[in-house]
Amino acid sequence: MNTSGEDSNLVSDSGDCRVMATAVDRPFVIRLWEDRTRGEQWVPSYDAQGLALLNDEFLCIASNNAVESGQRTFEFKAVTPGVHHLIFEKRMGWKFTAEDRRVFRVEAASLQGN
Numbered sequence: 001m002n003t004s005g006e007d008s009n010l011v012s013d014s015g016d017c018r019v020m021a022t023a024v025d026r027p028f029v030i031r032l033w034e035d036r037t038r039g040e041q042w043v044p045s046y047d048a049q050g051l052a053l054l055n056d057e058f059l060c061i062a063s064n065n066a067v068e069s070g071q072r073t074f075e076f077k078a079v080t081p082g083v084h085h086l087i088f089e090k091r092m093g094w095k096f097t098a099e100d101r102r103v104f105r106v107e108a109a110s111l112q113g114n
Contacts, residue, residue, distance in 0.1 A: 002013055017103045023111050025029030027077045030104065032088060034058065035069040040099065042072055042088045050084040051076050051106065 022028045023090040034040045036058075044053065055075040062069050078084060089098035 001069060019105045019107065020038065021107050021109070023109045024078050025111065027075050027076050028106075030074045030076070030086075030088075032074075032090075032102065033069065034072045034090075035067075035104045037067050039094070041091050041093075042074075042102075043091050044074060045087045045089070046076075047057050047084060049071055050078065050080050050108075051086060052079050076106075078106060081108050081110040083107055097098050 005104065007072060020030075032042045034042060046053075053074065055073070058070055060068060060070040074088075076086070076110045086104040086106055088102040088104075090100035092097055092099055
């Protein structure tokens, strides 16, 4: 998993849960690798009253007749202050259970003056 980048606000990574700090209405980015050749797709779950998905893009890094893998970039913002949970499950089209799971605890502060 890659959560690096200038807009990423990763505070800690305990393995089970990654903690991110942000402010209300300030975008933050989460990047995850997908191997679309295998049918992988990261699916986010979150409370839409607390977080908003602004953008979801896939950047293909390796592509040929047999392989298509790359980096999926999710851009979110907190809509309300507080602690929000964001869960990503790596899904395969033919399986009922998730192949992998990433849990983020997003701590959103109020902007000063609000």
